[in-house]
Amino acid sequence: MGDVEIRQVHYFVAVAEEGNFTRAAERLTMTQPALSRAILALEKTVGATLFLRTPKGVTLTAAGSAMLDEGRSLLAQAGNVTSRVRRVAEQRTSVTVSGPGCDAVLLDGMVRSYNEADPAHPARTAVGTIDDQLDRLRSGRADIALWRGPLGDQGLGGVVLRREGVCVLVGARHPLAGRDTLRIADLAGEPLIGWRGAGPQVGDPGLWPDGLPGTPGPQAGDGLQMLAIVRLGQAVALAAQPSEGTGAPEGTVSIRLEDGPAVPLRLVWPKERTTPDIRRFVRHTVRSFRTPLPRGTRPHGDRARPAASHS
8 A cells, every 4th residue: 555554544434434524523533624634645645536525525436445445454454463462462361251231241240250260360351332342353352252143154163152032122102112022023114223333143134034024224333323213213123132130221122022033142252362261261151051140140041052153
């Protein structure tokens, strides 16, 4: 990429994702004129126009689309290098186990159960978002992650801890909010939030051979946006069943979908970085899922299955 700087790539990706210089500048906490100058300098460096500018915003040119793919890959690689070097510099020996915020109680119970067994290197938790768990593994920010739904190969090892039912998340004032359970047919005509994040998980079409329930609704790219749409009553969302001791987020109601698919909950980790500590944590957790976990974190659904699963 010649003399292109990481900083310029970061700016470019922000503009491409926001589709607007003003919003991108706010996201980057810089002024819009400064951002415009940086993008013009980048276009001069690569010798191509990257954006078509219109009164409503910007769209990518063919060169811009190629730049976006390469830029995201470059930023990810830069982040991975930083994380891995930092891990070596800190000489970390503990296992970091990551999960989304909605699984914080479950994640905490798993790690405390392991640490109470007095391992040589205690584990610790890291909380992220639903769709960033695999990125955390690739970057080295986590050693093991909780993951639901199809996995594919992706160089990851995995073990299914249990299979969970699916819930429907609706706004507290939604007509369905008073129901104890739902069936797929009850969602006919209901707008269903589409997931734009990196990992669709519960809503992955592969889990729904007869098609997703409801009708296509608004798109969401993160959990906060999804919850806002649900709270406003604009659409419903598919969600994993809440862990024991937790409830639906404020302003929403979680209702079990009786005839929904069984979604696998996995521990996953990079095969190339499988360590004895990772193996010990996985073995302990598989055993723990056959008995109660600490303080109200007993898993629901099927028993743990120790056989590795990559699909």
